[in-house]
Amino acid sequence: MFLGHYALGLAAKRAAPRLPLGVLFLAAQLADILWPFLLALGLEEVRIHPGDTAFTPLEFVSYPYSHSLVLLAVWGLAAGWLLARRHRNGIAVVTALVVSHWLLDVVTHRPDMPVYPGGPRYGLGLWNAVGATVAIELAMFVAAVWLYVRTTRPMDGIGRWSFVLLMSTLLLIYIGDALSPAAPPSVSALTVVAAIGGVLFTAWSGWADAHRRSIIST
Numbered sequence: 001m002f003l004g005h006y007a008l009g010l011a012a013k014r015a016a017p018r019l020p021l022g023v024l025f026l027a028a029q030l031a032d033i034l035w036p037f038l039l040a041l042g043l044e045e046v047r048i049h050p051g052d053t054a055f056t057p058l059e060f061v062s063y064p065y066s067h068s069l070v071l072l073a074v075w076g077l078a079a080g081w082l083l084a085r086r087h088r089n090g091i092a093v094v095t096a097l098v099v100s101h102w103l104l105d106v107v108t109h110r111p112d113m114p115v116y117p118g119g120p121r122y123g124l125g126l127w128n129a130v131g132a133t134v135a136i137e138l139a140m141f142v143a144a145v146w147l148y149v150r151t152t153r154p155m156d157g158i159g160r161w162s163f164v165l166l167m168s169t170l171l172l173i174y175i176g177d178a179l180s181p182a183a184p185p186s187v188s189a190l191t192v193v194a195a196i197g198g199v200l201f202t203a204w205s206g207w208a209d210a211h212r213r214s215i216i217s218t
Contacts, residue, residue, distance in 0.1 A: 001104045003137040003174045005029050006201075007144035008100050013151050016084075016093040017214035021148075022206020023083050027097035030075055031105075033198035034066040036191045046190070048183050053110055055127035057183035058190075060109065064117035069102045071117070108133060134178050141171070152212040159211030166204050 009028035013021060026033065038044040044066060049059035065071055076098030077091070084090025106113045109123035126133050145167055154160035184190040 001108050001137060002177070003141040003170060004104050004108075005032070005101055006170055007137070007140040008097060008104075009205075010141075010144035010148040012093055012097055013209075013214075014147050014216070016087060016089055017151055017216050019084055019087050019090055019093065020206050021209030022202050023094065024097060025205045026083070026202045027076065027079055027094040028101065029198055029202070030079060030098050031067050031072060031101040032194065033202070034075070035063060036194040036198070038063070038066050039187070039191045040195075046187060048187065048190070050183050053125070053127035054130050055108075055133055055178070060112045064114050067102065067105065068114040068116050068119070069099070070115065070119075072099050072102050130178065137174065141174075151214060151216055152209070153215050154212050156211055159208060162204070162208040163212065166201070166208055170201070 005028045006025060009021065009024040012024045012028070013019070016024070035044065039046060044063040045061040046063070047059040047061055048057055050057040052059040060067075073095070076095035079098060080091035080094035084094045087093075102113060106122050107124050108126045110125045110127070111121045111123040113123050114121050126136070154163070184193070
């Protein structure tokens with residue numbers, strides 16, 4: 001998933017309104033933020049293989065450290081303690097978001113999601129039904145944006161328009177990929193784009209959220 005992960009980060013603001021959206025996005029996307037760096041180090045492997053599933057031209061050969069259930073639980077607890085321990089329910093919310101990445105990917109991927117390094121792999125293969133994938137992710141995203149805007153209010157133009165632009169950018173990227181799932185020119189190019197995207201959207205969300213205020217009590 002792509003929008004689905006960000007959707008859970010947005011929705012989690014309702015459960016932890018004092019946690020910055022940048023932290024929530026980081027947690028929801030931590031697996032995909034770690035992944036390109038582990039690819040660059042040669043610790044994980046992906047292949048460009050059009051047709052591996054109907055939705056993406058990528059074959060996820062091995063990603064035991066960034067995407068296995070057990071290690072995501074470890075990463076989640078570490079991230080929660082480092083970034084959210086001073087917030088009520090912060091560790092629990094961050095850990096749940098990190099682990100949620102595995103659960104959503106199990107739904108969409110073919111059976112390539114490991115439980116632990118070297119362990120069994122699972123996947124329900126929703127990506128082979130493009131229409132259903134898009135419908136589910138768009139519904140999740142719209143619902144999550146609605147929850148977020150009912151949880152926060154902009155304090156200035158940055159809080160309003162940077163958030164609108166961020167949501168529009170995520171949506172346009174997703175729709176573009178869904179309509180034309182062109183294969184990246186190389187794994188190296190994919191690695192660079194994935195690394196930049198993960199960092200950019202996390203920082204951008206934190207900036208926009210810093211210019212908004214929570215309107216619900218904690």
